[in-house]
Amino acid sequence: PPDVESLGRATWSFLHTTAAYYPERPTARQRAHMLSLIHALPVLYPCSHCAGDFDEDVKGNPPDVSSRGALSRWLCERHNAVNEKLGKTRFDCAIESTDARWKDGPAD
Numbered sequence: 001p002p003d004v005e006s007l008g009r010a011t012w013s014f015l016h017t018t019a020a021y022y023p024e025r026p027t028a029r030q031r032a033h034m035l036s037l038i039h040a041l042p043v044l045y046p047c048s049h050c051a052g053d054f055d056e057d058v059k060g061n062p063p064d065v066s067s068r069g070a071l072s073r074w075l076c077e078r079h080n081a082v083n084e085k086l087g088k089t090r091f092d093c094a095i096e097s098t099d100a101r102w103k104d105g106p107a108d
């Protein structure tokens, strides 16, 4: 089975970085593909309990793919829901904080 911790770090890194560089004004095509990417996770993510809980969370909190800022915040909040479940500290979801970590700042 996959290492759920490394898989999680890699997946969050991909998702947050992709959100940080997502356009301020995405085209209809970019929005549609971002929605597909998000909605593919509950179907394909190779940690079934992670995928199931994520599916429930996304159903209650539909993705906002309208802009870079909206998507970055939405994703940060979804990650915080997982952090909370695992007893990890919450992350500040202001764009300055997500950009400092995922756009401007150095990687881990």
Ligand code: FAD
Pocket: 004, 005, 006, 007, 008, 009, 010, 011, 012, 016, 041, 049, 050, 051, 053, 054, 075, 076, 077, 078, 079, 080, 082, 083, 086, 088, 090, 091, 098, 101, 108
């Ligand atoms: P991670 O949580 O992987 O975070 C990596 C880095 O992201 C942190 O060091 C920090 O710099 C930054 N960060 C932290 N929070 C935020 C935030 N809210 N917004 C932006 N950046 C942030 N693991 C389980 O055990 N059970 C699960 O049910 C589960 N579900 C998951 C669902 C999904 C969709 C994903 C992608 C992962 C899931 N994981 C789950 C894995 C889990 O979230 C962590 O990735 C893993 O436990 C490793 O944690 P970590 O402490 O190294 O940091």
